[in-house]
Amino acid sequence: MNAPPLLDIRNLTVEFATRRGVVKAVEAIDIHVGKGETVAIVGESGSGKSVTSYAVVRILDRAGSVAKGSITFSGVDLVTATESQMCDLRGREISMIFQNPRAALNPIRKVGKQIEDVLLQHVQATRATARAKAIEALEKVKIARPEERYDAYPFELSGGMCQRVVIALALACQPQLLIADEPTTGLDVTTQKAVMDLIVELTRERGMSTVLITHDLGLAAAYSDRVVVMEKGRVVETAESATIFRKPEHAYTRRLMKATPRIGMSLTDLLPDDAPRPKVVERRTPQAEAGPLLRVDGLVKEYPAAVSGSLLARVTGKATAAPAPFRAVDGISFTVARGETLGLVGESGCGKSTTSMMVTRLIDPSGGTIVFDGTDIGAIPAKQFAASALRRRIQMVFQDPTDSLNPRFTAERAIADPIMRMGAITGRDALRGRCEELARLVGLPVELIDRFPHQLSGGQKARVGIARAIALDPDLLILDEPTAALDVSVQAVVLNLLQELKGRLGMSYLFVSHDLNVVRLLCDRVIVMKTGQIVEEGTAEGVLGSPKADYTKELLSAIPHPPS
């Protein structure tokens, strides 16, 4: 690359003024992006990757400022450029797309009008041609029936569709550089693939450069030419994406890479080399002869359909017959054997969480049976299940560790809650002792158990949630996306902890996840769900290795595969 790079970030330091004084969010980083090149910036939360991109387009909030360094974009110094120069560059030369596409669009303006605003701003269209050009822009991002969609409001579009509109906005004026800040986080894996493929196609077509900001190393390697790894505000490594998986140089990259679940690795492979290995517990083969621990048969959950038609229509009796209720879970049957981990996978809205909530007896099924160790627990109303003797045997680890801890309870109080309600232990000291024991079991430093949730890190909160769930030695533990809110390195540790605990305490797991790579590592058997029904089930190797159903194949092929 002999030509000067399109974007050249040199020695950039960005500072934030906070109550605790000035904090450096980004420190002395160098990044350059050549013409037509796609560079991925990878890092975990707090690595400063987004701050860097905001600094480039100068949309840092007022507490943040560039303290040192330069940002040059095709010869223009962006740090010293005037605000009106920047306005001219943004959208026309450098565009950005963001995470959470629905929130990124003005909720009360037609999407077509929003595209027109950008076109008119940069004199790419006149009032007379704006509409046609906006429709053309929608067409380019492969939105079906663009003339109709022109008049749609964001709330009428799906998340993937909104992201297409955001891309249309960003590319409307044919910029030279596109910055995509976690463009697919929160989208389903098949939607993610569609969106990423679209971005790649459109940028290649126009010879654009792209900066892809992501926490997902796999995604970065699959879609970029070069990868920049950031940690705590610093660039620790820059490498060709083809080589970074094979020969990671920096220790942090190695750790990050190792922690990213991929095909052909085992759970312990995720841990850093220097980390203590969890005790190898022999994988007990599921004991089929004792009968399954859980047998679910024809399980159905219906929700009344949203009332359509205006109040007026209902009052005047013009409403048509009541619409059919919505079936979130549509007659599924499965079993969980003793000592087994069953994975329940599917995209958002497939009914996997509803299923787990019914099995946990937090909501009542509309039909079918849930037989737990010989008792039909589905027949016990959810409101009364708290008083059931079986309550203590079925527990759950929640998706969001922050949300699942009462902000006014200390870690100890949270762990002690089930013991106080249903346990046999009485007396302050015995209770304290048990809590400390549980804390040690989940690897939570004992001195932290007097802290409140806001004083703990995400990984520590996850451990508190797990300690609480296993406090009463349950037989069945439902894991509802237990690592979805965690960084990959923390996820690796938590997954290993779960695997170890299962063997030690002789539990069975129902593992709900959208992440097939994680499911592959942890589960014995897998169920794939779509629109409330089971499309495929079998052993983890069988389903994920040689899928039979088209939907499973689609899911698997949508996972970004880093070059191996």
Next chain:
Amino acid sequence: MLRLIGARLLTTIPSVIGVIIVTFLLTRVLPGDTAAYFAGPTASAQAIAEIRSKLGLDLPLPQQFFTYVMALLKGDLGQSLTTGQPVTKDIAARLPASAELTLSGLLLAMSVALPLGVIAAVKQGSWIDHLCRVVATAGVSLPVFFTGLLLVYTFYFILGWSPAPLGRFDVFLSEPPRVTGFLLIDTLVAGDVPAFRAALSQLILPAVTLAIFSLAPITRMTRASMLAVLGADFVRTARANGLTNARVIGTYAFRNAMLPVVTTLGMVFSFLLGANVLVEKVFAWPGIGSYAVEALIASDYAPIQGFVLTMAIMYVMLNLLIDVLYGIIDPRVRLEG
């Protein structure tokens, strides 16, 4: 749009029913003898008995309610003892004065509060922002009758700029022919400029008093919702796409920020209609508020009941208007109405 209005109109029905039930109950829970209250303090025992049977107070409660509703439907709110007129007629005659005062106060307040709130949010931390905070806190702290009196003392007694706080029109001028009942409009329709100026000079102080009172909540809400919207993702997108500051603030932020402000207007109206009573008393304004206060002093109950009912119905209608306005701004409400 029509469907939305229709649907909203239907949702006001329970409110109106609730209002009628509550006003009915208010007259029946009077401790002591309702008839004695209605008859006034000087009535004889026989007069009270007469009124009791005339009002049907010896009938069972459901039947009384039925009679009450039937009378309401005919527009009959009873007789005022002090004026000797039907309450409906009194209220109809005095309503325009109150409406003119309230609306001028509100318009005045909005014309100051909206720009102030927007500028404070855009220039966060500037002197306008600090001014905005002071206005917002001080404004809600001022008892409206006290502000009125301070203004009268300053502008009438000390400076002599405004006329005596005695009603809405100079007693020596002749009132214009009634068209809308709003003196500012009627005098202009009649082409009577001196009369217009007289009416305006009477209106200014009470309207400013009301405006100061309602300034605070509108400013506060405008600033807060502008700040929230300016921090929203879609504003970041608009900026990242190069839209100018003026366009981002004007088209993108302002319209979104107006949604909570419009909702707050309902609360502001509630405050305004209440404050109106106090301001009318301070300025001897011949509206329905001072009518109710006079009736209170004379223990003349029918006008008070009529006043509470009228205010509530008006307030329900204003809320309907606000809902429709909200629907115009927000497509999510309009399309899913």
Next chain:
Amino acid sequence: MTDSSRIEPAPALRFEAPPSTSIWTHGRHIVAENPITGFAFVLFALIVFVALFGASIAPFDPLASNTTNALQPPNMRHWFGTDQLGRDIFSRVLVATRLDFSIAVFSVALVFVLGGLAGVTAGFFGGWVDKLVGRIADTIMAFPLFVLAMGIVAALGNSVTNIIIATAIINFPLYARVARAEANVRREAGFVQAARLSGNSEWRLLLTQIVPNIMPIMAVQMSLTMGYAILNAAGLSFIGLGVRPPTPEWGIMVAEGASFIVSGEWWIAFFPGLALMTAVFCFNLLGDGVRDLIDPQRRT
């Protein structure tokens, strides 16, 4: 003041768990950052002191009239002057503090209990309780609140107790709605679900998981409505409801002084009005301060 959560927090803030801070250090921080809040706390203490001991420190008998001494402007002997009956306005303002303050405190306490309970139950259990509470709140909200208060006091009778009741009733929807919304969002929160799994009954969940988490928000609500309650009560007595002369009360004193404003005797209405304004101003500042202390996200 600025919201930097939009940009990812700086690494130092994210990687180390924040050090534990007590509410006192946090409180000191807020007072240091916003001295006005500190000022409001001092003012509040002063108001409470006068409310408790006003009658003992008043230099004159607030009810003793002396017509030879009537309508004196403020002077060394009568700091706030005297009224048309020659009563010392300073003493009357001091003594009135207790009544006005009590009305505000009692009405807010009443609505806190009633509205809070109704709202929390409605939000947590839903169903018919929710519908009933919602209907009651909607009906009250259908009235302009001050007008409804006028109607209630006129109907129930002219007494201080009824002013307290009326003020509580018109604030009911506000409390019920806040409590309902807060209980409702937490009903399905992860930590409540987790507590369900721990074998807590629904009522126990309400008391141990929901209520403690709502209390701070309700406390903010209380301090924010104190000012409104006192204004409302004074407004009612200004138009002759509730408190009767010669009882010293700020609203009625302003009403008595109102007719003297046009002839220039400003002090009769001015000082009680000033006292009222100061009290309300103090409560509002305090409300903002308490909100900053308890619920920093809601700052405006």
